[in-house]
């Protein structure tokens with residue numbers, strides 16, 4: 001592998017047990033250190049694609065390689081090590097709401113401890129110090145001892161980013177991280193993700209609905225529709241009419257005519 005194909009999808013297909021096709025013949029590579037945004041309508045396969053990378057979902061066909069190694073059959077220690085190196089940010093934050101911010105952020109380190117040590121909360125002084133630094137990075141240094149559910153949605157998402165940072169991840173996956181947030185908070189969360197990418201060279205993959213937001217932060221934008229990769233461009237090359245290709249069901253398949261008017265670029269498609 002080279003830095004240009006740090007993560008590789010080779011003919012990846014995913015069919016859910018009920019027969020729904022989640023992904024179809026996906027082929028592409030993600031260079032190390034890229035900030036990639038995946039756009040597409042609800043149900044287009046964004047979450048499925050993302051979750052094949054940390055094996056929250058298994059693929060049905062094809063192969064996923066990270067750092068040149070196929071990960072699709074990983075078990076036991078290999079799988080634990082894979083997941084330790086991949087931080088995951090969810091739309092609903094996935095914090096333990098009744099626990100302190102410190103405890104939530106420290107939980108990003110559990111992959112580095114034996115089960116009994118993490119169950120007893122026996123984290124090292126160095127990791128406790130790292131928690132403070134992680135929270136300072138996202139502007140929440142003073143919230144260390146607050147309970148997670150006393151924070152706003154945006155703050156909770158930034159705690160989740162601090163938790164992911166604690167993993168020393170090579171990859172951060174963020175699945176609709178701003179879908180529950182207001183526009184101001186959206187920018188702070190996207191900036192926190194961007195700084196993980198800029199400051200540490202972490203490869204960041206974000207699922208978003210909004211193309212303007214994707215253009216603002218991404219190095220590269222890919223688009224999914226009906227489980228297929230229908231779009232792949234560097235952010236700077238994205239044009240307004242490109243939106244048709246991503247967001248018009250059936251475009252290019254002869255089902256509908258291409259729109260002659262400009263698609264609503266501001267549109268946040270749900």
Ligand code: ADP
Nearest residue numbers: 016018020021022041042043044045046047048
């Ligand atoms: P997105 O993240 O773009 O909204 P998803 O990856 O969640 O899309 O879904 C892709 C397709 O797979 C959709 O048709 C969805 O209904 C289906 N799907 C997702 N999860 C499951 C599941 N656990 N079982 C069956 N079908 C699923």
